[in-house]
Amino acid sequence: MIPYSHQSIGDDDVEAVFGVFKSDWLTQGPEVREFEEALAKYTGAEYAVVFSNGTAALEAAYFAADLKKDDEVITTSLTFAATANAALWQGAKVVFADIEADSGNIDPNEVEKKITPKTKAIVPVDYSGLPVRLDELKALAEKHKLLLIEDAAHALGAEYLSTGSRQVKKVGSIADMTMLSFHPVKSIATGEGGAILTGRKDFYEKLLLYRGHGITKDNLTKKPEGDWYYEMQALAHNYRMTDIQAALGVSQLKKLDKFIEARKKIAVRYGEAFAGNKNLILPKEYEGASSSWHLYPLRLKDAGKRAEIFKKLRDAGIGVQVHYIPVYLHPYYQKLGYKAGLCPKAEVFYESEISIPIFPDLTEKDQDFVIQKVNELT
Ligand SMILES: *Cc1c(COP(=O)(O)O)cnc(C)c1O
Numbered sequence: 001m002i003p004y005s006h007q008s009i010g011d012d013d014v015e016a017v018f019g020v021f022k023s024d025w026l027t028q029g030p031e032v033r034e035f036e037e038a039l040a041k042y043t044g045a046e047y048a049v050v051f052s053n054g055t056a057a058l059e060a061a062y063f064a065a066d067l068k069k070d071d072e073v074i075t076t077s078l079t080f081a082a083t084a085n086a087a088l089w090q091g092a093k094v095v096f097a098d099i100e101a102d103s104g105n106i107d108p109n110e111v112e113k114k115i116t117p118k119t120k121a122i123v124p125v126d127y128s129g130l131p132v133r134l135d136e137l138k139a140l141a142e143k144h145k146l147l148l149i150e151d152a153a154h155a156l157g158a159e160y161l162s163t164g165s166r167q168v169k170k171v172g173s174i175a176d177m178t179m180l181s182f183h184p185v186k187s188i189a190t191g192e193g194g195a196i197l198t199g200r201k202d203f204y205e206k207l208l209l210y211r212g213h214g215i216t217k218d219n220l221t222k223k224p225e226g227d228w229y230y231e232m233q234a235l236a237h238n239y240r241m242t243d244i245q246a247a248l249g250v251s252q253l254k255k256l257d258k259f260i261e262a263r264k265k266i267a268v269r270y271g272e273a274f275a276g277n278k279n280l281i282l283p284k285e286y287e288g289a290s291s292s293w294h295l296y297p298l299r300l301k302d303a304g305k306r307a308e309i310f311k312k313l314r315d316a317g318i319g320v321q322v323h324y325i326p327v328y329l330h331p332y333y334q335k336l337g338y339k340a341g342l343c344p345k346a347e348v349f350y351e352s353e354i355s356i357p358i359f360p361d362l363t364e365k366d367q368d369f370v371i372q373k374v375n376e377l378t
Contacts, residue, residue, distance in 0.1 A: 002370065003319040005185035005294070008259060008360040016251035020243050031246035036195070038253050039180070043156075043172030045197035047204040050246065051211055054153050054181030054194030056239035058086035061177045061196050063236070064206035065121050065147050067092040074114050075123040075151075076106040077326035078346045083125055083151045084327045092120070096328055098343040103286065104128060104297060107345075108136035115140075121147040126155035126171060128283060128323070129187075129263075129292035134160050134174045141176075150175035153194075154294035156187040157260045161288035171292075172197040182245075185359075187259060187292055188252035190245040210236045262360035263293035266367060270296055270356070273371040279378045281352075295323055296358040300378060303352035309377050310354055316373050321355045 020031060032050060039048040051057040067073065069091040075083055077096040084094045097110040104127040111122055122141055124132040132150070141148040150171070152158070158171045172178045177200075180186075182193035196207050209216055214234035221231060241249075267283075274280050281299040285291050300306055313320045326346045328338035341347070356370055 001314075001317050001319040002357050002362070002366050003185075003359070004321045004355050004357050006359045006361065007184035007189035008255070009189070010255075013248055013251045016247045017244055020247045023243065025243045027242045028240045028246075029243040031243035031250060032241055035241075035246040035249040035253070038250055039172075039195055039197065042253060042256070043170045043178075043197055045172045045178070046199040047201070047207075048195050048197050049204065049207040049211060050193060050195045050241045050249070051239045052194070052241055053192040053239075054179060054183065054186075055082040055086055056211075056237070057179050057181075057194035057196050058082060058151065059089055059237075060207050060210040060239065061149050061179055061203075062087050062090040062092065062121075063210045063234075064177065064196075064198075064203040065149060067120055070118060071120040072116060072118045073121045073123050073149075074111050074119060076125050076127070076346070077328050077343045078104050078127055078324055078349055079125040079151065079327060080153070080324060081327050081330060083123060084333075087123070093118070094327075095119070096326075096338070096343055096346075098345045099127075099349060101345045101349070102281075102284070103130055104283075104349055105130060105132045106137075108133050108140055111137065112140055115144050115146070119144065119146055121149050123149045123151060125151040125153070126158060127295075128297050129154045129158050129294035130283070130285060131155060131158050131160040131171055131289045131291075135163050138174065147177070148175040150178040152178045153181035153183075153186060155292050156180050157256050158292040159290040163288065168290075173199070176200065177203055182249060182252075186294060188249065188256055190241070190249040190252070193241050193245050193249060209234055211239045212236070213238060259360040260292050263358055264291075266358050266362060267291070267293045267296060269367060270358075270371065274298075274374065277375055277378060280374075293358055295355045297323060298354050298356055298374070299349065299352040300354070301352070303348070305378075306352060306354065312377050313354070313356075313373060318357065318370055318373060320357075322350070322353055323355050324350065326350055
């Protein structure tokens with residue numbers, strides 16, 4: 001089966017990881033610090049904090065945002081459940097705003113309609129790797145004194161042209177906090193892993209606190225009784241990344257631009273090959289936004305054929321996937337009282353979507369096979 005995404009691991013990665021096994025540190029150590037510095041440098045963020053996975057990172061971001069019970073966060077339903085789940089873990093209420101029909105990204109106008117006095121944060125997702133409308137969302141957040149927490153699990157390496165500053169910036173240097181995932185299907189792999197990027201020192205300190213049991217040796221509330229002294233100041237978790245994972249991350253990050261170039265090339269080829277197919281709607285970048293192409297989300301004009309075409313592609317050995325079932329349609333969210341029909345555009349998007357393979361090591365032969373089968377079956 002040709003998967004829809006796959007990690008790209010070379011001998012250099014293997015060597016980097018093996019080097020760690022005989023070092024003094026297996027868990028959080030110098031490789032973690034190096035990976036964090038490299039992530040901050042690459043994205044242009046001030047601070048990076050890595051976590052055991054992206055979901056843990058999101059939870060930490062919501063903690064740093066100081067979400068309280070009944071605070072509301074506005075997010076998209078066209079995402080992996082973790083974006084919303086992590087807010088529920090912090091006791092917040094999740095409010096879903098609808099998407100732009102074309103990009104699959106949250107629509108800033110829909111966000112504005114959902115803002116109430118209880119709203120604390122806007123949490124957009126760069127769906128498929130295409131940056132959300134960051135200028136509009138940032139302006140909205142500033143106007144209403146909200147935090148902008150970007151779920152960029154798909155979008156490490158994506159770029160955005162800020163109209164205000166007329167500067168092309170990497171995703172990660174724009175929102176108040178930006179979350180990354182290093183799950184093997186994402187831009188780079190560490191096995192499991194995630195990060196939060198931020199420009200704010202106060203958030204940085206809270207993120208560190210949340211990663212390590214709520215324990216700190218800084219900002220002590222009592223006079224230290226000796227060198228052993230530390231304080232537990234918040235109820236938190238062990239969400240550390242190991243040095244084994246971080247070494248893989250450092251090695252992978254060096255190749256990220258090449259990975260994205262390879263993904264872009266495939267997207268261009270698909271775009272040309274499907275241009276004449278009138279039954280498909282193709283993903284597109286918009287002016288000022290450059291995608292990292294985590295996914296290539298095709299949509300069928302006739303959603304009624306989705307299940308059949310999906311099955312036929314799988315039967316042909318193409319590991320297509322669907323991104324995503326709108327979060328509030330899951331039984332857990334239905335039990336919380338969310339109703340079907342809440343975000344009509346996200347539901348239409350979901351019903352017509354099929355993600356076809358796109359990843360750096362996808363051979364031209366396999367791309368041709370995908371192209372041939374998609375054109376034949378749609
Ligand atoms: C992968 C993903 C996550 C969760 O990241 P993990 O590292 O798997 O925990 C969150 N949000 C989105 C949009 C994702 O794709």
